[in-house]
Amino acid sequence: MLIGELADAAGVSAQTVRLYERKGLLPDADRGANGYRVYDDSMLVRLRFIRVAQEAGLTLAEIRSIIEIRDDGTAPCAHVGSLIDTKLTDVRARIRHLAALQAELERLLGRSQALDPADCADDDICHILATAK
């Protein structure tokens, strides 16, 4: 299997596959006599794993850390559990921040509907976004 076929099968671009190799998510590929990268189906499994892990919000660096443990011959379960736990804490914090931002934007939207543009003083850039905090 050449890189283009692999990429098509996995739904990514050939360049992305090379990027993953460079970043250590894929092993250095075997090469044919012409220097072309040659793959077998296990790389397809790996690419699909990468996609699933990305959908779980893991970064490429984190995914790489999982793959490295697996390639060491150890089950990465404990590591994956801790990554997921950390990521969950992170996601919850981001949700809290966004919820606060949402509330602030709702407040500002209310102001923007209530305030009269004519009251907008010149020395202030915008009376909606006033230093109310």
Next chain:
Amino acid sequence: MLIGELADAAGVSAQTVRLYERKGLLPDADRGANGYRVYDDSMLVRLRFIRVAQEAGLTLAEIRSIIEIRDDGTAPCAHVGSLIDTKLTDVRARIRHLAALQAELERLLGRSQALDPADCADDDICHILATAK
């Protein structure tokens, strides 16, 4: 007022002030005989406005668009209202995405606690992050 004093007063670095000038959020500063940028208090007001707008989640490009309208002599109220409205829609969408991710991570965390590492097959990188979707 020189750039360092202005920056200190606004709680940003001098380099940030220069960046804002380059990005069009601040007018090209007046220069002293020695070429130093010289500011008056109105720039402090503007820097504070930028900070407030950033806290409302607006990007520098969006803040710049507000400032440009103001500098044209028009009250930017309608524009600000529409920016806030768009941003609010965006924030709500991001919260929905993160909430879905949170649910998925919670599911995975449950799996990671329930599954036995000994069951972790070698041909699969990780049985927690299996293609369950």
Next chain:
DNA sequence: CTTGACCTTCTACCACGGTACAACGTCTAC
């Protein structure tokens, strides 16, 4: 007159996950 703190410009770098292009080699089909 020198030290140190300030200022100037320009350039490059950070994370993040790619994408795009150049300049070149290779393989297949006609």
Next chain:
DNA sequence: GTAGACGTTGTACCGTGGTAGAAGGTCAAG
């Protein structure tokens, strides 16, 4: 033998909001 589709490497760019450093000019105090 040549076109066109593939492959190779290397490099640079995207957005975002800065930060860091080099190499130099300026200014006040001692």
